[in-house]
Amino acid sequence: MQQLSAQDAQFLYLETGNNLTHVMGVNIFDPSTAPKGKVRFKDIIAHVESRLDCSPVFRRRLLRLPFDFDHPYWVEDEFFDIEHHMFHGRLPDPGDWRQFCIHLSRHFSRPMDMNRPLWDMYVIEGLGRIKGLPKGAYAIATRVHHAAIDGASAMHFFSALTDKNAKGTPAIDLAPARSAPATAPSALTVLNRALASNLQSPVKMASTLLRFSPAIWSAVRHSMGPGAERSSKVPQTRFNRPVSPHKVFDAAIFSLADLKQIKAKVEGATINDVVLAISAGALRKYLQHHGELPEAPLVAIAPINARTSHGEAETPGNRLSAMSVALPTYAENALERLRLIRDTTSHTKAAKSGISARLMTDLSKHVPAATLAGVARLVAGGRFTSRFCNLFISNVPGPQKPLYMNGARMVHTFALAPLADGMGLFIATPSYNGEMSFNIISDREMLPDIEFLRQCLEESCAELLEAE
Template sequence: MRQLTALDAQFLHAESATTAAHVAGLAILDPACSRAGAVTRECLIGLLRERVHLAPALRLRLATVPFDLDRPYWTEDPDLDVAGHVHEVTLTAPGDDAQLAEEVARIHERRLDRGRPLWEMHLIQGLTGGRVALYAKVHHCAIDGVSGAETLAALLDLTPEPRVVERPAPTPRTTAPGLAGMLAGAVARSVMQPARTLYSLGRMATELDTMPLASALPGARQVAAATRMITGRGRELPELPMLTAPRTPFNGPIGPERRFSYGSIPLADVKRVARSSGASVNDVVMTLCASALRAWLRERDALPDRPLIAAVPVAVRTASAQDVVGNQISVMVTPIPTDLACPRERLRVMARTMHTAKRRFAGSPAGWLGELSSMLPAAVTALATSTVFRLASIMLPPINLIVSNVPGPQLPLYLCGARVLAYHPMSVLTDVSGGVNITCFSYDGSLDFGILSCPDRVADVWRLMGHLQEAMDELMEQIEPAGRLTPVGSLPARQMVPA
């Protein structure tokens, strides 16, 4: 018996007419090395039938408690037919990147059917160069970024020849309790809810300075420091910067439509910049995002005079929880230096900011996201979440966007015999997290980006992808032949102009 955690259930409750809370990925495939020279729907269905036992999230469906009195349970679907989850479409000629992105955005807009396992796969034929694409989505209540990559990995091979996967010995099925058991659990948790709320408040008090909006309240930092001293939790922690998000075109109520763009940057270039500056790969990724967002906002005369605030998901999944369905994530909220005109200075400040955030996270992992989700009874959060999210987007957004970087394998992989050329991740847009989301996945020598937006907020999402690539070129141009970034003082005068 597995019940959704409060955080998992929050992803369900966040869904509305304008929000679809699934994560997804777009794999670009080259079928030339496969036996048939093609990837067919029948081949994909056969592969899923052989390996679905390796991916628990694909076998489970929701069992809801009457009137949403408690969080739903997972139950194994005895009638699972993977063929009903696999779809196929062929693009009209020429089948270019823009057409593919448009088709994927349309599919991504649609919410998953909660009456069956929460996933779909769409095989997209007709791409230029004989390529094929596979778009796969799974509800965020079932997976996070890392477990999503692991779910996909169950279908992948190290060679064009698919490996043989043995069927496991029969094991007890995951089942939900009966109606009486569900209602008994709901009553028990309702009785304990006041104590649970007080516990969550106590835990959150130590982290007030890490929470957007709350950290800006008068006395929040002093309360957090005093609570940590009393409880002995992370007394010697670095002080974090202010986490007040400025108003931008990204923020405000979102609509139901989506736009998508994608592209890749050589990982070797990112590593070269990181080595030359003493930064990490993730510092460079965050700087690229800051630079792209700055350029996009400047073009529209909408650049704030202070840094944007980004939420950065952090995987906290342990080895013992590898097969656990649901989310094992936390989040770091950090400023990104969109207010700095000098690329070198942006990288330096971003590296310093991320170093502080990581030190703070290591000393006191931010658990406020889960605690916040646990504070109210399940029935209240089920009714109120989407409304609260919309009100927050209108009044004062807690963050400007989410930026996520998921590490992946640095060797070629194959699906149904076809080589995976790239894998572009996609995530969730909500009213409260902003109308644009940037996610990247490192794979086989590349950083593969996926940018999702609401057209009411960012219509020209390809322009944002272009700015990312321009930002990489900008950093590479500053590396001297010796492999070092040039000192800030030697940059051209036009790059030193204050924001």
């Protein structure tokens, strides 16, 4: 019986009816390398089944306490059935890229089954008509709830499913996950523990009721320290309003070689800086086109991995921190924007914290579970986020060699991440085998012309490539 950490539980408390907190990885496969050039749905089920022991995420479900009295526990799902987690479908007509983006957006916008282990896979066939994809191409859209996994351990989860060649040699060492068998604890045990945990914390049990009270505000403000004043400088944009349940998705793919070429143009710049610079350039173009470019720089929160070593990635769960970066959207010159970003991030990393990082760690240390739940919901409610930043940009490095599943070669990888009220734009940039996809996740009403923002990303990258 393992209890969720405050940070993992946070993603449950953050979840509202409109903004779900699962992530979705989308991998495209080319079956031409598979035996007989074909992969059936049941082959995929059998393959996943053979890897179930590699991650505890597959078989454990949440045990949530009455009133969220204390953080939930992970328990083995006594009714585990792999087929409950696997869906099978075909892209409807006309089967083009736009249709695919719509199909993924819809799937992503729907809630997961929170009563079972927090993952599911949707095999989407019939992608052969999408420009640039091989005949017979299919996608596997894998959803995992953020409470179960963070960016880095998601990488481990996905890697455990893949092979390094068409013959089926696992991509990584498949040591079974070390986790004690977790049977469901009795209600009494759990309530006693929760009671103890609430009593030991500085705020008393009664604080559970404070969740719905504005009084919690002052405590939160205090925990944020003097940095809170900075918030007034974050400009308001179309992305910083309440977010609807209807998400939209589109993506552009860039070669890592191009990104490295851009990086080399500014001394001391990192790939992460290039990602931020491409995003800054695209946002400038997009907002300028709509006559909405603010004078002040847009502020991005970039989640950073706070794990101490690489080995830790094998233990699922969240070790996330985040930094807040001013994007020089006001600057006209592309290389100048990259230089300004390099200056900012090297400074921020030295300080080793941003507003958001401090908020996260302070709260999870000193506030008991039930109160934290309330604060997380306030944050998710958008009263905080829009005052601290305009968008999320996440950059999770992925494997740089070709991967396979069922003998089919993985040709591209995409990722969708959750939004929150007041923060209606997420740019996720996973990399794979020499390329990086820039995935735009937003709200249908905020970004009705999402393909135009994708085009702005492409132009922004091209501009940096040409700049001297």
